[in-house]
Amino acid sequence: MTTKKMAIIATKGTLDMAYPPFILASTAAALGYEVQVFFTFYGLQLLRKDLSDVMISPLANPAMPMPVPMPVMVQMLPGMESMATMMMKQKLKKHGVASLQELRDLCIEAEVKFIACQMTVDLFEFDKSEFIDECEYGGAAMFMGFAGDTDICLFV
């Protein structure tokens, strides 16, 4: 039986959008898939050594369930983003959902390959020392080399 493959392009760097790539990558790896995740633009934030700055915003996010209805004018106030992030993290913990850090560690342990988009790293003038050591740097062509041969390819 040939090994199945999955490729994911992770382009978002908010707490809510960070979960799908890590959940799918770790699960696919557990099912025996060979997995690569290509992190580009805001997705690069998910490769930082410290994930504590990954946040969720209620602004421009009308589908986010809120404990009480909240007008946009209130959502834009200082501190609302931190509060929403804190509440979301509490909720995740209460329901036994793994932290981002834990899921990322499980991906690494399962040999999921992380690729950081070199172009975006240069564009935003990021310092590579802020990223985890377990990622490689590459471009679109390098990713296509793997993605072109996969059974599942997702853009998140």
Add this chain to the structure above:
Amino acid sequence: MNFDKEFDASGLSCPLPILKTKKALSDMAPGQVLKMIATDSGSIKDMQAFAEQTGNQLLSSNEEAGKYIFFMQKK
């Protein structure tokens, strides 16, 4: 049912029960049986799918007092 190893994934949500099952199986010998307990209601279908896709056999899955109990034999 006899088993060689047991772990309790109660309170953990998707995909942790599956990831931890995979991990628990990794240091077991072929033919050995793992008992897994979960409270995640999605784990019934997830464990079936895990078995189908990995070749490990799901010997049984039962619900007892809000807990799901699985016995899986390593391929």
